[in-house]
Amino acid sequence: xxxxxxxxxxxxxxxxxxxxxxxxxxxxxxxxxxxxxxxxxxxxxxxxxxxxxxxxxxxxxxxxxxxxxxxxxxxxxxxxxxxxxxxxxxxxxxxxxxxxxxxxxxxxxxxxxxxxxxxxxxxxxxxxxxxxxxxxxxxxxxxxxxxxxxxxxxxxxxxxxxxxxxxxxxxxxxxxxxxxxxxxxxxxxxxxxxxxxxxxxxxxxxxxxxxxx
Amino acid sequence: xxxxxxxxxxxxxxxxxxxxxxxxxxxxxxxxxxxxxxxxxxxxxxxxxxxxxxxxxxxxxxxxxxxxxxxxxxxxxxxxxxxxxxxxxxxxxxxxxxxxxxxxxxxxxxxxxxxxxxxxxxxxxxxxxxxxxxxxxxxxxxxxxxxxxxxxxxxxxxxxxxxxxxxxxxxxxxxxxxxxxxxxxxxxxxxxxxxxxxxxxxxxxxxxxxxxxxxxxxxxxxxxxxxxxxxxxxxxxxxxxxxxxxxxxxxxxxxxxxxxxxxxxxxxxxxxxxxxxxxxxxxxxxxxxxxxxxxxxxxxxxxxxxxxxxxxxxxxxxxxxxxxxxxxxxxxxxxxxxxxxxxxxxxxxxxxxxxxxxxxxxxxxxxxxxxxxxxxxxxxxxxxxxxxxxxxxxxxxxxxxxxxxxxxxxxxxxxxxxxxxxxxxxxxxxxxxxxxxxxxxxxxxxxxxxxxxxxxxxxxxxxxxxxxxxxxxxxxxxxxxxxxxxxxxxxxxxxxxxxxxxxxxxxxxxxxxxxxxxxxxxxxx
Numbered sequence: 001x002x003x004x005x006x007x008x009x010x011x012x013x014x015x016x017x018x019x020x021x022x023x024x025x026x027x028x029x030x031x032x033x034x035x036x037x038x039x040x041x042x043x044x045x046x047x048x049x050x051x052x053x054x055x056x057x058x059x060x061x062x063x064x065x066x067x068x069x070x071x072x073x074x075x076x077x078x079x080x081x082x083x084x085x086x087x088x089x090x091x092x093x094x095x096x097x098x099x100x101x102x103x104x105x106x107x108x109x110x111x112x113x114x115x116x117x118x119x120x121x122x123x124x125x126x127x128x129x130x131x132x133x134x135x136x137x138x139x140x141x142x143x144x145x146x147x148x149x150x151x152x153x154x155x156x157x158x159x160x161x162x163x164x165x166x167x168x169x170x171x172x173x174x175x176x177x178x179x180x181x182x183x184x185x186x187x188x189x190x191x192x193x194x195x196x197x198x199x200x201x202x203x204x205x206x207x208x209x210x211x212x213x
Numbered sequence: 214x215x216x217x218x219x220x221x222x223x224x225x226x227x228x229x230x231x232x233x234x235x236x237x238x239x240x241x242x243x244x245x246x247x248x249x250x251x252x253x254x255x256x257x258x259x260x261x262x263x264x265x266x267x268x269x270x271x272x273x274x275x276x277x278x279x280x281x282x283x284x285x286x287x288x289x290x291x292x293x294x295x296x297x298x299x300x301x302x303x304x305x306x307x308x309x310x311x312x313x314x315x316x317x318x319x320x321x322x323x324x325x326x327x328x329x330x331x332x333x334x335x336x337x338x339x340x341x342x343x344x345x346x347x348x349x350x351x352x353x354x355x356x357x358x359x360x361x362x363x364x365x366x367x368x369x370x371x372x373x374x375x376x377x378x379x380x381x382x383x384x385x386x387x388x389x390x391x392x393x394x395x396x397x398x399x400x401x402x403x404x405x406x407x408x409x410x411x412x413x414x415x416x417x418x419x420x421x422x423x424x425x426x427x428x429x430x431x432x433x434x435x436x437x438x439x440x441x442x443x444x445x446x447x448x449x450x451x452x453x454x455x456x457x458x459x460x461x462x463x464x465x466x467x468x469x470x471x472x473x474x475x476x477x478x479x480x481x482x483x484x485x486x487x488x489x490x491x492x493x494x495x496x497x498x499x500x501x502x503x504x505x506x507x508x509x510x511x512x513x514x515x516x517x518x519x520x521x522x523x524x525x526x527x528x529x530x531x532x533x534x535x536x537x538x539x540x541x542x543x544x545x546x547x548x549x550x551x552x553x554x555x556x557x558x559x560x561x562x563x564x565x566x567x568x569x570x571x572x573x574x575x576x577x578x579x580x581x582x583x584x585x586x587x588x589x590x591x592x593x594x595x596x597x598x599x600x601x602x603x604x605x606x607x608x609x610x611x612x613x614x615x616x617x618x619x620x621x622x623x624x625x626x627x628x629x630x631x632x633x634x635x636x637x638x639x640x641x642x643x644x645x646x647x648x649x650x651x652x653x654x655x656x657x658x659x660x661x662x663x664x665x666x667x668x669x670x671x672x673x674x675x676x677x678x679x680x681x682x683x684x685x686x687x688x689x690x691x692x693x694x695x696x697x698x699x700x701x702x703x704x705x706x707x708x709x710x711x712x713x714x715x716x717x718x719x720x721x722x723x724x725x726x727x728x729x730x731x732x733x734x735x736x737x738x
Contacts (some may be wrong), residue, residue: 001712001713002714003409003709003711003712004711004714004715006712007712007713007715007719008715008716008719011409011715011716011719011720011722011723012497012665013270014723015503015719015722015723015726018727019726019727019730022727022730027738029733046223053243056699058274067337070258073677073678073680074677074678076592076593076684076729077592081563089699094617095598095602095617095620096592096593096598097593097598097599097602098335098614099334099610099611100335100336100612101335102337103335104336104337106617124591124592126588126589126590126591126592126678128678157337166734166738168667168704169409169738173738174734176339176340176341176342177283177342177737179341179342179346179347180286180326180327180340180341180346180350180351180395181284181286181344181345181395182286182392182393182396182398182399182400183396184347190278190284191280191282195275195279196278196279196284196497196726196729199272199275199276199279199722201526202271202275203266203272203273203436203440203722204270205268206265206272206432206436207432207436207580207715207718208427209265209712210265210428210431210432211429211432211433211711211715211718212429212711212715213429
């Protein structure tokens, strides 16, 4: 059946194109961070919605996501607003149901770096608990929720696309995949690729034989 | 249309024959238990599996094997716990007794060498990246090998699970005994991958039974399920879910076969045996069991119309085999003065709140809140955010999702599939009506599983909201997903149906490949 062959060919071509375009994209990397390795601790805990703000941050140019160190079992929707002297520079939000020790919120990139900005993060909570991770500081520079000062500064990282694409980092990724394995070595990546190629071949053959006939 | 006519003709013939009670019909209903069919050798049974079903099985196995490579060791839900259970069973021939995560020194050593505790639930932390870290891991592996204390009495969350899957995993564990824990883990993951193959094969066979007139649509269902990323991910790790999916798919197939051919001694024993295997595999199977028993009752009642009361012996046979593991388990516990349901008893007693509150919670765990009810999931649209987004992609320790825009775009093909499926159902409405009881049995199985997930989640509520709100727990219902996909392809009409089917398969292939790329980016990027 011709329509099946056309559908298969078009589908595979689109898939190849999408994979190619994805590999030309760049991963996010940390442009700036206020984290002090080994100095992170819980600086606040809340069971209700809040807006935590932190002044005196520097927003690098081209930042497309901001990572805030919040710990949750199934995190709520989180919004981030970056402002300078009361003027909103960029903002974004991330839907609920995220896990782990941080939440990454996509924001609109700015073409220029801005110093001395205030980063505010907001969320609403039902019955859950959120821990804020950061480093203990004096109250004067600590993050705040309205008039309440937290015990330190929230961990914040500014992320922007790396200069190198996924494709140009492929070898490094492959080497990394080969570590920490039963039989360590980059060959494991070739095995995975061979398995994927076999799957594509088997699926295509089956579509032509069973569905097109 | 041919399927529809086929189904109608089949039902019509059966009804007419039942009314007349002809000798031929009785022979048809009893045929599967004839001595000739009982004598079929295992090789003949294997030969009877269509080539297309075997290819689907192979695709699912290869896919899960690929996932087993892509997913870093122990970076899957509760994999260290399941590994510890197998270690205890293989090395001491006894079951773990503690739910703590104080695993053996050997396992902890390997987890430390892999930086597992730092990586898990921390999406920004990658796996080990340098030769120095690899050398450090080697040191940990050597330290682990020096540990001579057998077993691991603590197996975390896995401790309360029944032993069948772990007993099977003890085989590759023992085979790879000369190697490191990483060698054992990889071999054990490959056994899980085999179960993915069985799952896809039984989904194909189930769809073949349910939609007998649409041969090409069987392949659509079998291939799409074989490529489902969540099946590949879960079956590419050490987790009893992989066997649970295979057993559930087999039981759906066995029931569908019995609904087509009538209940015989062999099919009753098969359904009972599979239920027993399911109960010995994972506690979640308890959710499916009432639906299976309902199926046995319906099938026995149907058979009784032809062969009289003797048909109820088949019910006793199937039911007896099904509950035998539970009876033995309870018996052993009662004799040894332990709680009747072992470690599970405590969880059963841990219920709280009114029945209405629990029912409201379970409803909201799956569906939008009803007006006037308490909101147990403020700010969360569970149907989409827990279940749909969870299906689209939540890998690793559920810490590896797709970006939000992918989850939004995924709604488009999902809606198209639902609409096409609805159209396919309308086209087959006569067959649907004629198979109402059979469909009710499958619905009861689905409902039972959802109730179990909801009730279990409610135990931890409100401290944790939607603890078991993970799409992987719904994968025992993959055969029904297979039917939905086959119906969707058929819903596109006779002319465009096969092409739509091909596109559905390619869509699942694309979803699978991008899911693996997402995991690669998260752990190794």
